[in-house]
Amino acid sequence: MRITTFKENEYYIIGIEGDLDASSSIQLDQAIEEAVTNKESKLIVDCSQLEYISSAGLGVFMSYIQDFQENNISLVLCHLSEKVRNVFQILGLDELIKIVETKEEAKAIGQ
């Protein structure tokens, strides 16, 4: 798995490429942690190249929901494949984490 991060205006984009599982989820956790340390407040996770997610990946997103609500940090996921989105839906996490179709929609939510 590969993580790329970059800024687009005020948005902090995290791109995930490959499989997010028990062996790789720590990389995503580190990327989000780094964004928080850098006081980023508008995070967009681009999942267009994300091929697989297991509970380890879901758990990383889940663990930040509370902190982000308390600290007014927005986290929006975009470009999920149907396969990946289905995994969020099994436990209803798609209703607790903001998921949209495109990066433009993610930016609109983050404003």
Next chain:
Amino acid sequence: MDNKIKIARNPENLKLVRDFVSTTLQNMSVPAPEINMMVLAVDEVCANRILHTPANQSEAANNIELEIQHENNNFTFLIRDTGDLYDINSHESPDIRKLIAEKRKGGIGLLLVKKIMDSIEISRSEPYTVLLLRKTLKFA
């Protein structure tokens, strides 16, 4: 066709498990959405066995074996290793909102497995712990 795979207990090998389950089920003409769910369930159980079982000394003891059996629409995934027996079914399903409030990263893997599979059996047959995940598919 040989429907068995043996991997060393290392999280890096979970990709091998997923590819094996996916390819085997594709060869059995299982539809993609059902394959994706069963791949996830088997991955979760194997990850659980790898991450929560203490490492053993001998090389043989550090393996996980997976076998896929099927008869008509009934699929059984047999997962066997020499790790400790942990009764998955006695594991109380956590409340997602409670996990979020506690900022937990773990605790939902087995919940996913229970949602996906019809049943999970775990037993001890020395020197092995054997898990049987069963799923009956309803093809259109």
